[in-house]
Structure formats: structure tokens, C-alpha cells
Amino acid sequence: MEVGPRNAVDLWANESRGLAISISGLVIATLSVILRFVARMKNGCNFGADDWMIVPSLLCYYAFSITAIWGATKGGLGIDFALLPPPQAIATGKGSYIMPIFSVPTISFAKLSIICLYHRVFATRRFRMWNLIVGASVVAWMIACLFATILHCIPPRALWDPSIKGKCINFTLFFQFIEPINCFQDIVIALMPLGVVKRLHLNRKQKVSLCLIFILGGLVAVISLIRIVIISNPAASPVEIYTSSEWLTAQLWMAILCANLLTYRSLVQNALPSRLRSWWTGSIPVSGPYEMWTKCRGNNRGKNTSEDEMLDPLHFKG
Template sequence: MALPTAPATYKLGLNQVGYATLVVSIFFILLSTIAAALRVWTRIVKSAKFGIDDWLLFVSVFLFYLFCANILVGVYTLGGGQIYLDPLVLAHKSQQYLKSEYAIPPIYAINVTTIKLSILFFYRRIFETPSFLRNNSIIMGICCVWFVATVIGDLLYCIPMATFWDPTVKGKCFNFALYFLIMELFDMLLDIAILCLPLKIILGLHLPLKNRLGILCIFLLGAL
């Protein structure tokens, strides 16, 4: 007796992208949740007030949840990480998936900017020398400029936007690979600047070199 054939829209399951996305998303969601929980626990134990750096951290965690949710919806609902038998269904799902993908870069830009600002405001709690605060403010300003430029670029990647997900819509899209490379290069340079900002003060402390290096490692791990 022949087995019944699957309907044309039958979904076979997740592909490798789908499984990898699930594992990576769960890992980083747990990691960010633990980081936020530890921050809350530290403030409660020390009976310390929550500062702007704490609230920015909580906002960044919430935005990261949105970031992961958008990716997971694209993978599990809109066909980004699934296998379909019907090519027409796959084409329709792919278009929906690309719509969700268009929202990912702006969310990412907001997320990483809040993280950077959280670290910079945290530094301001500890180091209060005029020169440090001035350099801190300069990097904050550059972070905000990077954020605005990135979001504008993300939203105007294709004009009109529908060109990104609908091949029948006539429009223009710039070279996203080159744009992404340039913006991520500036992003990386900002991260390096933020990590190096307290180096001079920490290494200048009147403590044994071993202790200064230990403090430096703590700051670097905290920032990472």
C-alpha cells in the first residue's frame, strides 16, 4: 500500500540555519539575562541606587530580546530557516522573511549604542578627573553620531524600501556589503576606544603592577 503524499505546502522542518539560529539565540539570551540579573543583585546587595548606566543596560537587554525575537520569527514563522516542498510557498515566505530582516539592522544599532553608553556612564561613576570626563563625553558624542548615521543608512538601504523584499518593485539599493564593512569598522574602533579609555588612570594607580593588571582585567571583562 502506497504511503499518502505530503501536501504541496508541507513543511519538512528546520534547516541548518534554523537550528544554528535557535542555539545561538538561546545562548545569548541567557547570557544577557544573567548579566542583567547580576547587575540587579549587585545593586541590592550594596544597597546602591540604580544609575543611568543600569537603566541603559536594562534597555539594551530588552532591545536584544526584540532583536532575537525578530530573528526567530523570521526563521520559524516566515520561512527563513525552514524547508518547504512547494516553491511558490517558499517564494512567498522568503518575501515575508526579507521584510523582517529589514528591521534587524536598526534594532541592532540601537542595541549596541545603549550598551556603549551604559559602559561610558559606568566609567563616569568611578573616574571623575576632568580630562577623563572630557574624553568620555567626546566618545559618547561619537557613539551618538555613529548611531544616527547607521540608522539612517539602515532605513534608506533601498529606495523605496519595498525593493529589498519585492523584486517587482523598481528602485535602487546601495552596496550593503561595503556599507556594513565601513559601519562595523567604526563600531569596532569605538569599542576599542571605550575599552582603552580607563587604561591611563588604572595603570597610573599607586598599586603593585599585579594589582593594577588585575583591576584592568576586571574592567575589560566587565565591558566585554
């Protein structure tokens, strides 16, 4: 069956938009990771687990984006599956199967990068204990989602070949279960440092600025909520489902970007306008207990720290 004129127009429009979003996301994610490592090298800081965790996130995002571009050009994403000719239907089914396999580790490793950064930055034992618990939940979520995604259909070929009878889970219901957990994790990770910041001996402006920097990481949760609303709509059209895939692309590169933002302090000192620069860098004092913000030394791991020493400035400095 050939795609009708209206559907063909929709396909062309979705293909062009999907390509633009995918390519833009690749550029943003790649530049954000490069800037992270540039910031580290600029200050002579050693790379840590938080830096290396972002690498598999970026690589998985590359695989996801390549699959998305292939699906947009060879398949029929955004068109009713029943209206697609066999070659496009097969490409669409394969793309729909492969993309989640890479999207799950992309967002999970980005979260783990932030969690590892927290572990190096915040020296209180209680915070680190909760940080490890959240990290374990992220790993558990990633493993569970990968197993469910890979075993979505048994055999997997049944997903794109109607001639094969297989057993498939209701992926919409599965998404409605796992995505709220993903969203909740994003919110928790963004809010976790606020309690520590509140107890620091800083003035109100410095506390607000520092809290806003951490909360930027929660922007990913907003996109997650949008996807939940779209997918949960039982009357969602194929085009609306495709829009959810576009939001997923944005969610992934946003997760990578947010994981890198906290390492940019040394770069923004010279790149931003003076007023914005003072807001970003001024949130971290560089005197007294915080003198190490301008130096590259070891961290506070294992110490009994006071409230003024709850931050390890080395790793925020980038």
C-alpha cells in the same frame, strides 16, 4: 521554485542552530542584567544612568532576537534568496530589514552604559572630557546607522518584493564602512581606563587584575573583526552570510554582558572559588583612599582629585 534537498537540509540545520544561538543569547543577556540590578540592590546603591542605559539595550536585543527567531522559522536565512519560494523569500527579506534596526541600538546603548559607568567611576576631568567625546561618537554612529538602515531601500518593500523597483544602497559596502568604526569604538572604550589605572598607587598584581577586568569589555571587538572578515569576502555564500548573522547575535549579547561585568564585584565575592575570587576582588584595595569600595556614598563629581582619588569606588562595588 521549491528549495532543493540539499538546500532544505542546509535550511533545517541553520534554523536549528540559529534558534539555539538566539535562545541562549536571550538567557545570557537577561540574566546578566538581572544580576546587575541584584548587585546594586544588595549594597543599597542608587541606580544610575549606567544602569538605566542597559535597559533599552536589553529591550532592543529582545526585539532583535524575536525577529531572528521568526526569520529562522518562517524564512530561509542561509539559503540563496533566488531559490526560496515567495513566502520564505518575503519573510527573509523582512527579517533582514528589521534586524539591523534593533541591533544598532542594542550595541550602542550597551556602550553608553559603560561610558556612563566610567563617568561615575573615574573622577579626573581630562578622562571625563574624553569619555564624553567617545560617548558623542557612539550616539552619532547610532543615529547615522539607524537612518541608513531604515532608508536602506526606498521604498523598503523593494528589499523583499522583486516586483517593486526601488533604489537601494550597497549594504555590504555600508557595513564595511560602519563596522570598523564600531570595532574601533569597542577597542577605545576597553583601553581608555588603562592610563588612569597605570597612575594609581597600586602594586603590579592589582594593576594587572584591574586592567584585565576592563579589557574584558574589548571581547566584543573580536567578534566584530570576525564579522568584518566574513562580510568582506566577495565570494561568501549565503550560508556564510548567515553565519555572520549568528556572530552578530553573539556580538550583541556579549556587549550586554560586558557592560554588566564591572558591577558584579559584590556578587563574585561569595560565588567564585577563593583563588579566582581573590583575583577579581583583590584588584580593588579596600583600605586607605579606597575604603569607600565597601560603602555606598556619593561620587567625586566636580572635585579636583589626586591620583589616589581618581576612582569612585562606589560604582565598581555594584
